[in-house]
Amino acid sequence: MQTGLAFFPTEYAIPPAELAVSAEERGFESLWFSEHSHIPAARTSPWPGGDTLPDMYYDVMDPFVALAAAAAVTTRIRLATGICLIIQRDPIQTAKAVASLDRVSGGRVLFGIGAGWNAEEMANHGTAFDRRFKVMRERVEAMKAIWTEDEASYDGEFVRFERIIARPKPVQKPGPPIHVGGGFPGAAKRAIRYGDGFIPILGRAGADAASLVPEVRKLAEEAGRDPSEIEISSFGAPTEEAGLEHMAEAGVARAVFFVPSADRDTVLPLLDRYAKLSSPIR
Numbered sequence: 001m002q003t004g005l006a007f008f009p010t011e012y013a014i015p016p017a018e019l020a021v022s023a024e025e026r027g028f029e030s031l032w033f034s035e036h037s038h039i040p041a042a043r044t045s046p047w048p049g050g051d052t053l054p055d056m057y058y059d060v061m062d063p064f065v066a067l068a069a070a071a072a073v074t075t076r077i078r079l080a081t082g083i084c085l086i087i088q089r090d091p092i093q094t095a096k097a098v099a100s101l102d103r104v105s106g107g108r109v110l111f112g113i114g115a116g117w118n119a120e121e122m123a124n125h126g127t128a129f130d131r132r133f134k135v136m137r138e139r140v141e142a143m144k145a146i147w148t149e150d151e152a153s154y155d156g157e158f159v160r161f162e163r164i165i166a167r168p169k170p171v172q173k174p175g176p177p178i179h180v181g182g183g184f185p186g187a188a189k190r191a192i193r194y195g196d197g198f199i200p201i202l203g204r205a206g207a208d209a210a211s212l213v214p215e216v217r218k219l220a221e222e223a224g225r226d227p228s229e230i231e232i233s234s235f236g237a238p239t240e241e242a243g244l245e246h247m248a249e250a251g252v253a254r255a256v257f258f259v260p261s262a263d264r265d266t267v268l269p270l271l272d273r274y275a276k277l278s279s280p281i282r
Helices: 016-025 053-060 063-072 091-104 119-123 129-148 186-192 207-223 243-252 263-282
Strands: 003-007 030-033 080-084 109-113 153-154 160-164 178-181 195-199 230-234 253-260
Touching: 003 016, 003 080, 016 063, 016 263, 030 063, 030 109, 030 253, 063 080, 063 091, 080 178, 080 230, 091 109, 091 129, 109 160, 119 129, 119 160, 119 207, 129 153, 129 186, 160 230, 178 186, 186 195, 186 207, 207 243, 243 263, 253 263
Parallel strands: 003 030, 003 253, 030 080, 080 109, 109 178, 178 195, 195 230, 230 253
Antiparallel strands: 153 160
């Protein structure tokens, strides 16, 4: 089982490039940067993580800019969006951003995506909350066409274009692995339909990645997918060895530790702790 780090890059936290170097030096496989374009001041949507929305949600940097900085100073660590809110992004421009990042990093991108929870935020981007999952599917399918076809076309309800030429193409073929975040079973089914991985968040709605492994494999088989093609990554890794070993034995592909949006004096000791904790299961 691989281990990674999930982080909200902000102006008051350890810089993305420094975090990336420190993570790579300690043997972490992947680094996941979150996304919110903004938080509406009049938000009424409940945050799934609790009653009070942390400041980092308001302050987070653009993930592709932060990941590009990380790419420039590393050579091995996988660079991931965790997650990219593609229901709030133009798919043609996002396809180029993902492909460009894959190029400058030498093919190290993991494309984590999700439909989001903040109805007011996505409404400001023109996406209706109750249509977000179809919007996400169409944008993923359109981006795949852009990555793989010399002259790409797509004709959907929310995404339409005809014979466009968009380069560069990603280093990874047919494109960076797509990991779908969200609850079970909905996000797992979406991952099986058009993705390569499923990301439950530990502790949300009772999510336990280890217990979900057989359920996801069953859904994959029923859909005609090879279960081995769908990686399961747990966002929120247990901070004790027994919990990590349990996930590894169950077949979880990746355990991702949450890292606070804090300064280096707070973050680096945590990285040392998580690296030591996870070394036996790598």
